[in-house]
Amino acid sequence: MTxxxxxxxxxxxxRRHRLANGLRVVLSPDRSAPTICVAVYYHVGMRIEPPxxxxxxxxxxxxxxxxxxxxxxxxxxxxxQENGGNLNGSTRYDYTNxxxxxxxxxxxxxxxxxxxxxxxxxxxxxxxxNQRDVVKNEIRVNVLNRPxxxxxxxxxxxxxxxxxxxxxxxxxxxADLDAASLEDVQAFFRTYYSPxxxxxxxxxxxxxxxxxDLARRYFEDIPAAPPPAAPDITEPRQEEERRASHLxxxxxxxxxxxxxxxxxxxxxxxxxxxxxDQVLLQGEDSLLHQELVSRRGFAGGVDGGINFLGxxxxxxxxxxxxxxxxxxxxxxxxxxxxxxxxVIERVRTEPLSSAVLDRALVKARAAIYGTVNDTYYPxxxxxDLLASxxxxxxxxxxxxxxxxxxxxxxxxxxxxxxxxFLRTSNRTVLTVQPGAEQGAVE
Amino acid sequence: xxxxxxxxxxxxxARIPQRHDQRLPNGMRTTFVHAGAVPMASVRxxxxxGSADVxxxxxxxxxxxxxxxxxxxxxxxxxxxxxxxxxxxGRLSVDADEHTTxxxxxxxxxxxxxxxxxxxxVARHPRFPESETERxxxxxxxxxxxxxxxxxYVTFAAFRAALYPGHPYGRVIPxxxxxxxxxxxxxxxxxxxxxxxxxxxxxxxxxFDEDAAAQAWRAGFDDWAPGSPPAxxxxxxxxxxxxxxxxxxxxxxxxxxxxxxxxxxxxxxYVALEVTNxxxxxxxxxxxTMNIREAKGYTYSPHGVVSSRPxxxxxxxxxxxxxxxxxxxxxxxxxxxxxxxxxxxDGEELLxxxxxxxxxxxxxxxxxxxILDHLEFLDLHGLDDxxxxxxxxxxxxxxxxxxxxxxxxxxxxxxxxIAIAGDRVAIDSQLAAFGLPIx
Numbered sequence: 019m020t021x022x023x024x025x026x027x028x029x030x031x032x033r034r035h036r037l038a039n040g041l042r043v044v045l046s047p048d049r050s051a052p053t054i055c056v057a058v059y060y061h062v063g064m065r066i067e068p069p070x071x072x073x074x075x076x077x078x079x080x081x082x083x084x085x086x087x088x089x090x091x092x093x094x095x096x097x098x099q100e101n102g103g104n105l106n107g108s109t110r111y112d113y114t115n116x117x118x119x120x121x122x123x124x125x126x127x128x129x130x131x132x133x134x135x136x137x138x139x140x141x142x143x144x145x146x147x148n149q150r151d152v153v154k155n156e157i158r159v160n161v162l163n164r165p166x167x168x169x170x171x172x173x174x175x176x177x178x179x180x181x182x183x184x185x186x187x188x189x190x191x192x193a194d195l196d197a198a199s200l201e202d203v204q205a206f207f208r209t210y211y212s213p214x215x216x217x218x219x220x221x222x223x224x225x226x227x228x229x230x231d232l233a234r235r236y237f238e239d240i241p242a243a244p245p246p247a248a249p250d251i252t253e254p255r256q257e258e259e260r261r262a263s264h265l266x267x268x269x270x271x272x273x274x275x276x277x278x279x280x281x282x283x284x285x286x287x288x289x290x291x292x293x294x295d296q297v298l299l300q301g302e303d304s305l306l307h308q309e310l311v312s313r314r315g316f317a318g319g320v321d322g323g324i325n326f327l328g329x330x331x332x333x334x335x336x337x338x339x340x341x342x343x344x345x346x347x348x349x350x351x352x353x354x355x356x357x358x359x360x361v362i363e364r365v366r367t368e369p370l371s372s373a374v375l376d377r378a379l380v381k382a383r384a385a386i387y388g389t390v391n392d393t394y395y396p397x398x399x400x401x402d403l404l405a406s407x408x409x410x411x412x413x414x415x416x417x418x419x420x421x422x423x424x425x426x427x428x429x430x431x432x433x434x435x436x437x438x439f440l441r442t443s444n445r446t447v448l449t450v451q452p453g454a455e456q457g458a459v460e
Numbered sequence: 461x462x463x464x465x466x467x468x469x470x471x472x473x474a475r476i477p478q479r480h481d482q483r484l485p486n487g488m489r490t491t492f493v494h495a496g497a498v499p500m501a502s503v504r505x506x507x508x509x510g511s512a513d514v515x516x517x518x519x520x521x522x523x524x525x526x527x528x529x530x531x532x533x534x535x536x537x538x539x540x541x542x543x544x545x546x547x548x549x550g551r552l553s554v555d556a557d558e559h560t561t562x563x564x565x566x567x568x569x570x571x572x573x574x575x576x577x578x579x580x581x582v583a584r585h586p587r588f589p590e591s592e593t594e595r596x597x598x599x600x601x602x603x604x605x606x607x608x609x610x611x612x613y614v615t616f617a618a619f620r621a622a623l624y625p626g627h628p629y630g631r632v633i634p635x636x637x638x639x640x641x642x643x644x645x646x647x648x649x650x651x652x653x654x655x656x657x658x659x660x661x662x663x664x665x666x667x668f669d670e671d672a673a674a675q676a677w678r679a680g681f682d683d684w685a686p687g688s689p690p691a692x693x694x695x696x697x698x699x700x701x702x703x704x705x706x707x708x709x710x711x712x713x714x715x716x717x718x719x720x721x722x723x724x725x726x727x728x729x730y731v732a733l734e735v736t737n738x739x740x741x742x743x744x745x746x747x748x749t750m751n752i753r754e755a756k757g758y759t760y761s762p763h764g765v766v767s768s769r770p771x772x773x774x775x776x777x778x779x780x781x782x783x784x785x786x787x788x789x790x791x792x793x794x795x796x797x798x799x800x801x802x803x804x805x806d807g808e809e810l811l812x813x814x815x816x817x818x819x820x821x822x823x824x825x826x827x828x829x830x831i832l833d834h835l836e837f838l839d840l841h842g843l844d845d846x847x848x849x850x851x852x853x854x855x856x857x858x859x860x861x862x863x864x865x866x867x868x869x870x871x872x873x874x875x876x877x878i879a880i881a882g883d884r885v886a887i888d889s890q891l892a893a894f895g896l897p898i899x
Contacts, residue, residue: 027499027568048497049497051475051495051825052472052475052826053822060690064500088462092745092754095744099743099745099815099816100816102820103816104816104823105744119823120819121471121823123469123471123472124468124471126468130463130465133463137462148756150757151756152753152754154782155758155780155782156760156761158713158760159537159713159759159761163611163713165606165609199665232557236463269609269610270605270608270609270693271602271605279479301542301545301551302530302545303539303551306540308539308542315594315598317598318527318603318702347836376547377543377547380568381546384549384550384566384567386566387498387499387500387566390498391500391666391827391828393829394823395823440610454609
């Protein structure tokens with residue numbers, strides 16, 4: 019398609035169906051290689067789990083590999099592997115997903131497996147106990163035994179959000195994990211894993227009619243149940259800067275992160291912030307890299323973006339736009355913030371040149387292409403975008419509007435968005451104080 | 461009610477995308493592969509130089525030079541270069557290991573020729589401005605500190621030091637006092653001595669105009685001097701059991717490496733070794749993972765790996781385990797290895813693993829990134845597309861008896877190197893069962 023004289027490269031075929039039990043089915047053929055990707059997304063994640071059950075959405079994801087009516091513990095992993103595929107699952111803020119990339123001739127089996135899993139976990143106390151231990155080891159390796167393990171994602175959420183759903187640690191408290199029982203598991207399943215709360219996506223080398231017939235055969239007789247009421251995850255407008263500091267006994271250099279609340283998903287301002295992210299933070303041409311890294315030498319790099327657990331297109335809002343860096347103890351966080359503020363103030367008060375904005379648009383397009391070009395699970399990046407737009411905007415085909423939505427953003431709107439959302443009073447500053455000595459380990 | 465499990469037809473043969481190879485008179489080579497359905501081109505300039513080429517006592521000189529490459533070219537300064545790359549949708553990445561340095565970028569499909577030209581510019585005419593030396597040294601000091609705080613990094617370093625004593629492969633952690641001697645003339649001299657047309661391979665994969673890409677390749681590299689041939693660095697690895705502990709007082713987990721050297725990819729046993737690894741520890745449903753994760757809950761992400769360099773490879777199992785079960789986890793890993801050395805797997809278990817190996821190969825050939833990774837692997841080990849064409853048949857030909865032989869011949873745990881970062885007070889007594897002095 020062409021908009022304003024510019025040609026846009028990414029147009030996915032998208033066919034949407036809804037089964038009698040409410041399951042949404044999205045099919046997107048891609049004949050470039052003889053592979054398929056099957057993905058099932060459930061609209062429950064770290065910030066949708068109920069209070070008193072921290073970490074449950076994630077623990078539950080693990081349990082969904084421990085057996086179902088027709089599959090024993092870990093049999094789903096064995097079946098995928100022995101048919102030549104890779105599988106995984108993940109728990110994000112707003113969804114929990116299960117997916118496998120396989121050679122194309124296995125579509126029938128992949129759909130059968132995911133349908134069997136959707137019928138519910140069939141697990142024992144021993145399997146629950148085992149996966150609780152595995153999850154605790156996941157938390158140890160990623161957070162407790164790792165320097166900067168909670169930086170910035172866990173600590174920043176706690177500091178920047180006021181709504182419990184957004185601010186709590188989605189990995190969970192060990193005490194809540196210990197308290198989880200088999201009855202809780204079944205209740206969680208009944209509440210959040212109904213077909214009407216899920217999206218099935220198939221991407222790759224398949225015939226549409228045949229795939230839809232298979233989806234109907236395996237999924238349509240799964241009993242319907244009403245989807246859960248969505249929790250209120252809204253945040254009030256932030257009116258005052260927040261500051262937080264974390265002492266990390268494993269860290270040996272200070273770190274700094276700055277987060278701003280984003281505009282609402284789907285709004286023009288949200289896409290304007292996506293362009294600001296490219297201008298300010300992504301790549302070595304970005305303004306923050308040039309100021310903080312190249313010119314001032316505060317850090318070897320400055321990282322960040324929108325959404326700690328993904329990118330701007332695969333989560334609901336509220337989200338945070340975050341810039342983060344590791345620096346030397348000889349430089350104060352205040353000195354870095356002063357330089358940071360000067361850069362932010364520029365985009366709030368001066369319109370960007372068309373050259374800079376054009377480059378941001380190209381980078382934003384390349385970033386989307388990059389997410390759909392993943393190597394280990396061919397087709398998964400596309401499936402993830404389709405499922406996200408189906409869940410969060412009610413129409414997977416809206417994926418094909420990402421590029422024109424970016425292209426429609428005018429320079430004035432970028433500046434207005436910066437003025438409203440890159441306000442000092444809309445941000446949270448998080449610092450890490452190192453508790454370990456430099457070079458202590460050898 | 462559940463439906464009966466479907467029975468599948470036969471898999472299609474793996475489709476290996478056609479590669480187009482060319483060579484210039486100066487020795488520079490290129491391979492183009494069209495793949496995928498995303499309008500992006502992946503461009504990689506693969507240079508045969510790496511950390512093994514760094515003189516003793518100057519570890520991380522290569523990293524310093526790679527950071528310096530970002531500081532512009534003779535034709536444009538750092539900002540102008542970064543702007544030019546970004547305008548294509550790309551950014552310069554430098555990936556490096558012991559023998560390979562890859563300058564790479566992914567750009568919008570229509571910009572592949574400009575990306576090739578920019579990579580040629582940075583490889584052949586880097587600027588190395590003196591003004592940036594001090595900042596880049598500070599980055600090395602900071603980067604080293606951040607790395608030393610990571611248990612996985614210090615365990616890897618201890619494992620390498622024990623496995624490759626006195627060899628560049630074993631010198632992972634640099635001496636930071638040497639950083640003060642790194643400067644612009646040194647960076648320029650090192651880069652000049654290590655690069656040239658006969659050490660270079662340009663890979664382009666994805667969607668792109670091949671004629672325009674070939675033209676940019678010739679224009680960018682045609683008059684590049686051949687340079688010196690790459691040096692060989694064959695190691696003499698340790699072949700005895702030893703245990704090395706990096707103390708991390710109070711650590712909740714022990715980070716464990718246990719492994720030993722094995723045949724490299726050019727050896728006839730290599731494919732059977734890969735299959736053996738997938739069965740033992742290299743896949744989600746492998747024996748070690750099913751044991752120490754799914755049965756015992758000792759760890760979250762254990763994995764078996766065959767790590768290779770030209771004429772060298774090792775097998776290693778890597779896991780972060782709860783401190784209190786460090787010895788027990790090591791014991792289970794050894795028991796699984798020894799079980800396979802004593803008893804051939806049954807045919808059904810092996811068939812499942814063979815199917816996985818073949819399927820994983822097919823998936824790798826489905827995306828530009830996977831294809832280029834495979835081409836890099838072939839080139840590093842002196843293999844060609846006959847290896848790719850024969851791969852599936854070689855996997856299929858592996859027998860249960862052969863897996864047992866491979867494990868028996870190459871994976872005896874009595875000669876494995878063990879490196880652990882963990883809380884010595886809590887784990888020394890657990891390691892006593894392994895009956896060896898701990899260093």
